[in-house]
Amino acid sequence: MTRYYLPAAIFGLLLAFWFSPDVQEIAAGVAIFLFGMLMLEDGFKLLGGGTLESVLEKATASTPRAISFGVLSTTLLQSSSLVSIVTISFLSAGLISLIGGVGIIFGANIGTTTGAWLVAGLGLKVNIAAYAMPMIAISVILVFQKAKALRGIGYALAGLGFLFLGIHYMKEGFDAFKDQIDLTRFALSGLLGLFVYSLIGTAATVVMQSSHATMVLILTALAAGQISYENALALAIGANIGTTITAIIGSLGANFQGKRLALAHLIFNMATAIVALLLIVPLREAVDWISDMVGIDPDDYAMKLAVFHTIFNVLGVALMLPTLGRLIPFLETRIPEPVPDVSRPRYLNEAVDEFPQTLEIALRKEVSHLYDNATELILHGLNLHRDQIFAAEDVAALVRKSRRPLELDLTEAYERRVKTLYSGIVEFTSRVGDKQVAPDIAERIFAHRDVASNIVQAVKSIKHLRKNVLRYTVRPQGVTTELYDDLRTQIARIAIEIKKLSLAEPEDRSALWLDQERARIEEDARSTTNRVGALIRKGELSPAAATSFMNDSGYAYDAMRDLIEAARSYYIERDSAMAEVERILSLDEEELNEAMTSKRPLEGAETDTRST
Template identity: 35%
Template sequence: MTKKRAWTIFRIIVPTILSLFLLTILLEHTSFLTLFTGICIFLFAMTLLQESFKILSGGILDQFLDKVANTNFKSFIFAFVLTTFVQSSGLVSVIAISFLSASLITLSSGVAMIYGVNLSTALSAWIMSFFGVKSQISLYAMPLIVFGVLFFINKHKKVKGLGLFLLSLGFLFLGISYMKEGFENFKESIDISQFQMQGFLGLIVYVLIGFFITTLTQSSHATLTLAIVALNAGEISYENSIAIVIGANVGSTIMTVIGSLNSNIEGKKLTATHVFFNIAVALLAIVFFKYYLWMTEVGAELVGIASDDLVLKLSLFATIFNIIGVVIFYPFISQMCTFLNKIIKVNPRKSHIEQPVYLTESALEFSDSALEVLYLESKHLFKNTTNLVSRAISLNSGDIYTEENVDELISRRNRPIEMNFDEEYQNKFKGIYSNILEFAVDASALSDDSEISAEFMDLRRANLFMATAIKSAQTLQINIIKYAFSTNEVIKNEYDGIRKNLLRTLRLAQALIEAQDNEGVKELIEELNYNVKKYDSISSSSLDSHIRYNRITDTIASSIMNDMALAKSIANDLTHSSEILVYHMNDKLGDSSQKLIDEEIHKD
């Protein structure tokens, strides 16, 4: 038997045996089965949640978040209110991670949300102290799932996205409920009074107890309730109950860590923030424990809490504990974001995400060098942009650089090219684009020369045109795959025309930024603009004729017109972007070419 065959058999047999062993354990211990079911539902819900954000982005969700999370303070308040309502700090934390992973909020807003989540647990302690109850989020699961499914089967894209959002929240609640239920037997068997002890050792032991109980129950609110009940019954001392509160604060990060398993690098930054903040605040409380107790006593006297009302004093401690943490860390949100961006990076060897090639910190020292590397990086991104657009219309990126006749090439490319546009966008465009914009802002701020600052802004505009072209191409790709290879010759011919015009634009734009001589630049600009005007010359009369003779439906005709408008928008954006780049590329251009470029750049 060869080594390769033996290894293949090993890879099949070992996972099979382990799976059967795990299945046996799960079937014999229903608490474990319930726990793992909850974790799986939770992770599945996280995937659905991020997908729903992609569908809703650009619409009502963007508008909502733009109002409630467009500043750090608003994000902080939003998370505080939401956590108070759902009574689960972990749930709101993973929602914040999903928002950030879907690029719906900034990293700083996400960090502010994490701080708001932590402060909300203090309010929850007061609610439990007064009423002795907590909200059961599992009660929300069923109606959310019901309405989520009803909305999801709707044909309207945004309604479908809302349905997916509600469905994912329902599954999140359901997953958390199963996880809690799975640990119910463990929770009921916990007798924390048996560990009673005083001094520093007692503090550490009960911090660990609070951490493990929260890890098991997946709810810091449940741990606070347990501590309050135990304190009220005299099973543990006041200091021990405070230590449980500290431990519960750290244990609440576990759900966030689980929720970040399916998130991107941005989501993992937010997870790191949550873990760092909670551990740092807990360490502060442990080191300065006596001072925290003193502040609690002073605060109790100020608000009129009786000296023997230990339950309310525990709630006051939880408030002081969280307020101190927020007061210390909230002013340094920007520094925290800078730290996270430097520490948590994508490993280039393990990732397909392209990184900037030319942008360096040293280039920022001189405006001229900064402008040069910014141009080179923009040119690099332009190539990636044209490649992505070509793939969106089911062409190979190499088709841009050949001299093959356009008609013949399109006739050869008669099969759709399936690609995950979101993934390609993340890998080939987004990272470089974000770095370019950040570099341009920094370079412009450091420059004292107003003319050079204006050039930085122009290069930013060139990159914004690229981003707009990419967004339009993503929308166009859907109908290209759907209609461009139709057996209906009329439909196929119309989409062939769109693909041909865009291929010409891609070739001309790429040639323009490589052009060296004055006449070549002038000629290419004129050709590009002539090619854009071709879209205006397309008459709807031919489509009317096709509809009249039942060659196509009015719905198809509408799609064709919309896609022609998208193609024209892409051509316009690529033209403007390439004109700006060539303007900055060649200082030796003649006056006539410079004038022509200036007119084209600024005519909109």
């Protein structure tokens, strides 16, 4: 069906152009208007530099604030579709709650009515094409500037210019069209007219993907006398239903939360439309009363349509707000949260790809998910239960007691629970280069990818340890078992400390601790080397067993280094005021290298070979 849609649409337009050249002007007006909306959206994205996303994250503390944000943002952007997509993106990334997202959608429906007021009050009464041309001309100069803010202003200015120009051509097209064909001959009254024209309004919005464009088309046609006022009301109701298609399409690549929001949008707009259709007579009377009260001419049907559009959207919000307590549980029941699959990405989906803020935060959460999987595999690979280790008061004693081998195919578990996630993270970050992402955000995104790489390397190191851990720690075998128990204890201790770091408040996290741990790792590595040398000299450890253990200890200390480096990049905020102080006080790389090179060489063992 989809493959025939585009050719059919083009053929239909060409056929209409053949029968009436004036249709070309109307169609061109719609196209220019839609192009203007796209440029306006791009301009605000550049100009905002993430401002919209940042405000959205803070604007959902309460339902009234969420609704207010929906009204304000849609009024400024003149695109409820963009606000819906941003909201779905943030909801999918877990930055806002479902009830906050629903509140924004409610507000966006009210905010979209401002477009009708602007067109009816200004666009149809003033020669706005005269303003459009200078705006477009100036915008071209700004678009080619290097400064991001100037380019954003240029795109926004061009968007407004094309919006005005599109409205002008639609108006001119309908005025000329009126002299050839009188569309009012197709007017339908009564319930049939309401039903048919509501469907037409829905279909038009689905095709154009913009209720704003549909409303402009309705207003210009109404002003030119090509449709009746009654049918225009039905078209406006249908446009409100059709606008949900954008949210539905946007939710296809989202997680379950995004799909819940799209369903809420559909329910809200459908309920509002049904109420408007049932109460069409009292609503018309209310429009007449309000129009008389504010001084709108009785024959100014375009302005009266704007009043109607506002009334029924505000009425819809007023009716739906008391049902929020039931709507949210219904959405959660209708679209349940799927059982988490630890082997698949949870947060990386197409919906969060749209905006830099959600890109970064979703990736950060996915890296945390990867670390959770990796920590479990690392500890289980050492025959240690993660929950017991994190709850233990004496880690060394717990390690000495942990002799029972855990049923684990570490290679298979690595492929399923670590490599799959890491591949998703790498693929996700590779798409950043195709997007207009600020350098600082791109830098943090690539830093998260490096954190994931450190985590994966730590798991790979433990894979090398697994064989001899099973060999020497399931049954006590004297000094060799003690050496492997020490390695297990040190790795478990690092995992515990990183867990504490994750639970600490951001302002309480310090890079100094990580430097101390890194120095301690190097000291432990040197002590282990010296201890093994002493055991060889005493005859308590054979050179062959020593070589095997030193290879394994190399993997163990590499794993600890990778975990420490991952924790440093992930948890320590380098933009805080304390970061510079910590940088001065912390150990630098030269000091760490000095600590590493000061260790004595192992006597009687090859320490640079990693084969077991």
